[in-house]
Amino acid sequence: MKIQFTVNGQNVLLDVNPKRRLLDILRDELQLIGTKEGCGKGECGACTVFMDGRRVNSCLVPALQLPKSKIWTIEGVEALPIFQEIAEIFVNQGAVQCGFCFPGVVMSALAYLQEEHNYSTKDRIAHGMAGNICRCTGYTKILEVVQVLETHKKLRIGIEEIFKR
Amino acid sequence: MTDRIDIISPVNLAQLDHILEKLRKPATYVAGATDIMVQKSRWEQAGTLIDLRTVQELVSTLEIGPEGILIGAALSFTDIIRYRIIQEKFPILVESCRQIGSVQIQNRATLGGNIANASPAGDTLPVLAVLNAELWIGPRLKDNFTKMSVDEIMTGPGKNCLQPNQYIAYIYLPFPEPTDPFWYFRKVGQRYSMAISKLSLAVLGWKHNNHIREIRICAGSVSPRIKRAVLTEKLLSNQELNSKVIEKAATQLMKEIKPITDIRSTHNYRKSTAGRLLQESLSTWARAGK
């Protein structure tokens, strides 16, 4: 099946099996290996990307639903000027250890900031980040990172940019 | 997977119905794909896939009449959660959608998929049952959808009564009348939000002069099918809510539901939990006084 869509703002044209997972297309066809596979069944969030402005598990998106969609991966976010700042916050809060969950957690956290317009309670953040599992740091650190991220106005504006494209 | 795979992506209902009329082989519907891609062998075997997310009416149409609302079956949970009229009129539905999986799952998964998948643990099913939801099934015959209720469509765990060419087009929800009801939805799972329900309880009720005018109760994950607890409902109607009545209702509910024992939970645990949740909901209602 021939499909056309965009990844990180670039046009992509591929001939793929319609049942192929977006995760495999990103990693194997496009060599975008920042997106990770943990569980392969929607539970861990390591494969989180944005699809048409919303975070999704790329292990549960079949190629047949990709035509005309807009995908953003961690590589697209990494290329943004605001990324350095985001990464520093994670490191300073001790929210990265082995780093396996990191790309998914970053994508999910950024999506969360875009979904919620006000400062939120820990409970609400826990609910919003429940789709991302981290075996190393536990949840508290990640929740703290999101709380810090929420206070950075500049970040929020930078993030809005990606969701528009 | 070497066999040819046919992909059908109809743009609207008319085209979908037209294709189904001519289709001679069994097809598999794909909506948010959050169930079907996890069901590995079914997914691999499917030779013809029909993408419901490309059908304009099924993803964008929310027709609102004076009496109720029609929700497109392939609308994502996130779309439902964010829809203002649904927030106003059906907070119980919003709450059950918010408790599904994770935001990543809610962004893709659909109400139609939750119903068609027919898992007794489907979180929206008890809620749709207490809302008296009506399912509109296509393809249309002489311009008319076939109508059925949630307990009619489910014939057992993972089984629905749809013919291979039939699909859920809309979910019709009548606006609760005449006043806003008391509502309650709780799910008791293994882990915050990611667990498939071990047990859930949905309650919708109206009072008149301190007495229960009407109450609808449905527990999820307790039986192979989704059924309202009609005997418990009957016991409560026209009663004044006090601790004795609440106690009696909880006992009746525990008698009425026939939970199965599976890896997620035991029979007795489910029964006592259902009773406890009902007590919690009715006590809240008694205090709230609506």
Ligand SMILES: Cc1cc2nc3c(=O)[nH]c(=O)nc-3n(C[C@H](O)[C@H](O)[C@H](O)COP(=O)(O)OP(=O)(O)OC[C@H]3O[C@@H](n4cnc5c(N)ncnc54)[C@H](O)[C@@H]3O)c2cc1C
């Ligand atoms: C990690 C994870 C967590 C989950 N957590 C929960 C949870 O907490 N609660 C819960 O209830 N569920 C949960 N689920 C299950 C799933 O997300 C829901 O059942 C969801 O509503 C399915 O919708 P879908 O659109 O993704 O279905 P799909 O996978 O697209 O379809 C499911 C089935 O229904 C059929 N189908 C879909 N739409 C229609 C239609 N309109 N007409 C006829 N047939 C149709 C398909 O052919 C398929 O057999 C979870 C799933 C995952 C992967």
Ligand code: FES
């Ligand atoms: S790999 Fe997709 S959610 Fe775990």
Ligand code: FES
């Ligand atoms: S840092 Fe190792 S899984 Fe999160």
